[in-house]
Amino acid sequence: MRVVIVGCGRVGSKIAKELTEEGHEVSVVDRNPLAFDKLQSGFSGRMVVGTGIDEDVLINAGIEAADTVVSVTKGDNTNIMVGQIAKFIFKVPNVVVRIVDPKSKMFYEKEIGLSCYCPTEVSCDYYIRHLKEE
Amino acid sequence: MYVVVVGAGQVGYYLTKTLLSKGYEVTLVDWNFNKVQLLEQELGGVVLYASGSSIDGLEKAGCSRADVIVAVTGDDEDNLVICQLGKRYFKVPKAIARINNPKNESVFKELGVGTTISGTTSIADAIERYVAKQQLCTLLTFDHDEMALLEAELDYDSPVVDKTIGEIPLPYECIIALILRGRNVVFAKGDTVLKAKDLVIAISTKNEQENLRKILLGDSEV
Numbered sequence: 001m002r003v004v005i006v007g008c009g010r011v012g013s014k015i016a017k018e019l020t021e022e023g024h025e026v027s028v029v030d031r032n033p034l035a036f037d038k039l040q041s042g043f044s045g046r047m048v049v050g051t052g053i054d055e056d057v058l059i060n061a062g063i064e065a066a067d068t069v070v071s072v073t074k075g076d077n078t079n080i081m082v083g084q085i086a087k088f089i090f091k092v093p094n095v096v097v098r099i100v101d102p103k104s105k106m107f108y109e110k111e112i113g114l115s116c117y118c119p120t121e122v123s124c125d126y127y128i129r130h131l132k133e134e
Numbered sequence: 135m136y137v138v139v140v141g142a143g144q145v146g147y148y149l150t151k152t153l154l155s156k157g158y159e160v161t162l163v164d165w166n167f168n169k170v171q172l173l174e175q176e177l178g179g180v181v182l183y184a185s186g187s188s189i190d191g192l193e194k195a196g197c198s199r200a201d202v203i204v205a206v207t208g209d210d211e212d213n214l215v216i217c218q219l220g221k222r223y224f225k226v227p228k229a230i231a232r233i234n235n236p237k238n239e240s241v242f243k244e245l246g247v248g249t250t251i252s253g254t255t256s257i258a259d260a261i262e263r264y265v266a267k268q269q270l271c272t273l274l275t276f277d278h279d280e281m282a283l284l285e286a287e288l289d290y291d292s293p294v295v296d297k298t299i300g301e302i303p304l305p306y307e308c309i310i311a312l313i314l315r316g317r318n319v320v321f322a323k324g325d326t327v328l329k330a331k332d333l334v335i336a337i338s339t340k341n342e343q344e345n346l347r348k349i350l351l352g353d354s355e356v
Contacts, residue, residue, distance in 0.1 A: 053210060053235075053241075054235065054237065055237060076187075076215075077187055077209070077211040077212050078211045080211070080214070080215055081241075084214075085245075088244060088245060089244055101188055103188065103189040104188065104189065104215075104219075107189065107219065107222070107223055111222050111223070112218070112222070
């Protein structure tokens, strides 16, 4: 897999490390160069400093040859825009983005056709299930 | 006419005041509490504290009955989402986005937000128009930017000075329409002779613009 990960926070850096260890070709994009500190020094993937909503930055990260794009910055709207650029402009086959707001997630999944992961929904389900078991 | 303006920076603030003075009904939305409090003192109930890029916030702003939604925050990703939610979720007839990075103009267009305003592009165009020589100035674009109405001022060393329009090897997708010569307007015909200091008005496809520039203004790179 050739993967571009936008956002090198806790989630982005962990995905990057695990996929690299599995032998996938990974590049990570983040606006803040210090964010790459979360990757171990042995990280063999590519690190690109810049905003993910800039086409040139994404091209630099190899989006044209990528088959997967994951956008997990802390901004919903950034992820939404990155996801749409990847899916509709660069025609990347496999795109998934994080949207924290469940209503937005619903809209972008149903109306725009983005694949979204909503941590709010997932953790709410978990808490409620857990509380009911007690 | 009801207009929802999202983003209470300088642009949003002055836009709201301008629209109010023209008699429009306006709501100005921002999620910076201090900013909203400050603006409320001047503009009163027109200002709404809400997230303009969320469905809940836009609902509060009365987007379902808005005629226009304008996204003028300083972040392009927010402006994109505001306009997409406005158009697709709330069915607002017209959505207008401010674009900060000019490169995003085409991105917005491809993602369904065709009406954009870029301050950066406007200023760059103005510089081209008023300052730069040896340039084709774009007066107007149409057909989704595929066609442009262009203007060029012929200098004394232009290769087409003293030639008739019929003699100029113009590309097929290109036509010289008018010549502004001092106070006179000359309609371009095959036998019209071009003079130095003429302002040539031409229509061209995007593809042929560079060729047209070389033909009219010479080969030097800009």
